Amino acid sequence: MVHTCVVSGCRNRRTPGTALSFYRFPRDPERKQRWIAAVNREGWMPNEGSRLCSTHFISGRQVKNPRSPDYVPSVFTSAPLSPNIKEANAFEPYDKQEAQVEAANALLFLQGQGRLKEGHSHNHCQGDPESAASSLNSYDEEEEDDDDDDDDEREEESVLESEDQIKQEIPLRNICTQSVNYEASLNALRKENIELRGSLAKMSLTETSFRNDPEKVQFYTGLPNYFVFETVMWLLVPHMKGDKNAKLSTFQQLLLTLMRLRLDLRNQDLAYRFGVKVATVTRTVHRVINIMFTTLVPTAVYWPSRLELRKNLPAAVKCSHPDCAVIIDCFTVSLEKAVSVDVNPHCAASAADMVPQSPHKAFVSELKYVIGVAPQGVVMFVSRGSPGNVSDKTLVQSSGLLCKLLPGDVVLAERDFDIRDLVSACRAELKITSSDHHGEIFTGDQHLREQASLVTVERLNVYNHVGRVIQMVKKRYSMLTGPVESPFTVLDRSSGVTTFDKIVQVACALNNLCISAVPLE
Structure with a gap:
């Protein structure tokens, strides 16, 4: 069939040997209407035999990509375009050279889409490479019309099917790629979650x-x-x-x-x-x-019976002081802020008991405690805190420790507590383990002095028990090292004891629940 271009003034025909292509009007109503407007023939409508030659397209062929300038014919030299044509061609804002550049960019874009499809079709269409190549080209252009109209229709239907296939396969490809990425991200997040849970478990303060x-x-x-x-x-x-x-x-x-x-x-x-x-x-x-x-x-803090004390005496104490009931010493704790208290110099009282009985004032910068440790290494007595300048004798006398002594008990101390008369009044005995008092405790010939030297070493070892206990309590509960905050030195009217005095006794009780400083032998 001989086809003639329907554009007014165009004399191109399909003749043997011609290189021109002739295209039927699109079936899409919107695109078809834009082609009719571009032809610009008033009152004219195309029929099944109407054709448009390739000279009216910038690239020399029609392109089905709506972004391409050759989506609608735009080259008409024989007659000026009407305003309606310019308004309809929304993708034709450039001159011919710029439009050709845009067409080339559109082709590159479609080639990239074709590579995506080629990668996807490797799994689905490995045995049909010609179909893949046809799919790549079908989005860009339409084959020239044959003489037979049926062939044209089949060709156009094939192009539409290829376009639909590409539109279906490209999202599928994207979905598969996204699924793989999501799964990898999910696995990474799970691993990170497990690590964070482990770190949180180590840092958390839960049961x-x-x-x-x-x-x-x-x-x-x-x-x-x-x-x-x-x-x-x-x-x-x-x-x-x-x-x-x-x-x-x-x-x-x-x-x-x-x-x-x-x-x-x-x-x-x-x-x-x-x-x-x-x-x-x-x-x-x-x-x-x-x-x-x-x-x-x-x-946890109590004075055991004499039977319990003697039953579990360590070997060092059992040899030298089988009647030892307690080892005493004093320790001090500094205050964060010195406080002023009323002091009665003739009254032996602790800091908590001090009442305004005289106009004398004293600034207390530390608290002093007397502690009694059993030979086994547990705390069995702690006094209430007193001003740091109180003498040892006054502190022991007011602490209540003497009331717990039984006749025949031996009280060990390293430094010279001036309480011998107080202990004697309870029909007990005070023994000082310091080397400065060897002459008072041991006299006689050389043999006795040698025995005294050995016993002194044992006594010094015995004293180390109370020193280790005090250090252990302070090390185990750092609050006892001071300085003590002012709110903890306020007297509790209901119990008559300051909060820090309670803390000292609680710390000693907790220490007794731990391994003893002096293991049983």
Whole structure:
């Protein structure tokens, strides 16, 4: 069939040997209407035999990409275009040279899309390379019309099918690629989540994290293991259930208080760690200290019977002092801020008992305590705090330690406590283990002096027990090393004891629950 271009003034025909291509009008109504407007023949409508030659396209052929300038014919030299044509061709803002550049870019874009399809078709169409090549070209151009209209229709239908296939396969390819990426990202996030959970478990202050970690228990509480911690908690739980407004669990309240004693952490630090207010920390520490003072201290810090003392005496004490009942010493703790108290020089009283009986004032910068340690290495007596300038004799006399001595008991001390008359009044005996007093204790010939030297070494070893206990308590609970904050030195009117005095006794009670400084022999 001989085809003639329908453009007015165009004389091109399909003749043998011609290199021109002739295209039928598109079936898409919108695109077809734009072609009709471009032809610019008033009142004219195309029929099935109407054709448009390739000279009216910039690249010499039609392109089915809506972004291409050859989506609609635009080259008409024989007749000017109407305003409607310019308005319809929204993708023709450039001159012919610029439009050709845009067409080339569009072809490069489609080639890239074709490579995507080629990679996807490797799995689906490995045995049909010609089909893949046809799919790449079908998006860019349409084959020239044959003489037979049926062939034209089949060709156009094939092009449409190829376009649909590309549109379906490219999203599928993207979905597969995204699925692989998502799975890899998900696995990486899972691994990171597991690592973060492990790190969080190590850093968290929960029962589970403490239960199987003795080192963590010892670091934060000073207790040897979780079993001892749990035992203390069971002892305190019946007395801690009264506070219905408590924002922390029983475990957290006890842990917070022990961390305060153990690490001497400030209340603000603990508030951050446990996610509560500073006032909650302060109230919790005072409350738990009071409960431990009334329940734990009487259970763990007590004066054992003479039978119990002599039954488990260490070998060094058993040889030299079989009647030893207690080893005493004093230790001091500095205050964060010196306080002024009224002092009656004729009254032997502790800092908590001082009342304005005279106009004399004294500035107290440290507190002094007397401690009694059993030969086995456990604390059996702790006095209340007194001003640091109080004499040893006054402190021992007012502490209540003398009331616990029995006739025949031996009290050991390293330095010269001026309490021999006080101890004698209880029909007990004070023995000083310092080398400065060898002449007072041992006299006689050379043989006796040699025996005295050996015994002195044993006595010095005995004294080391109380020194190690004091150092152990201070090391285990850093709050006892000072300086003591002012709120802890305020007298509790209900009990007549300052909070820090309670803390000292609680620390000694907790220390007694740990391994003794003097293992039994």
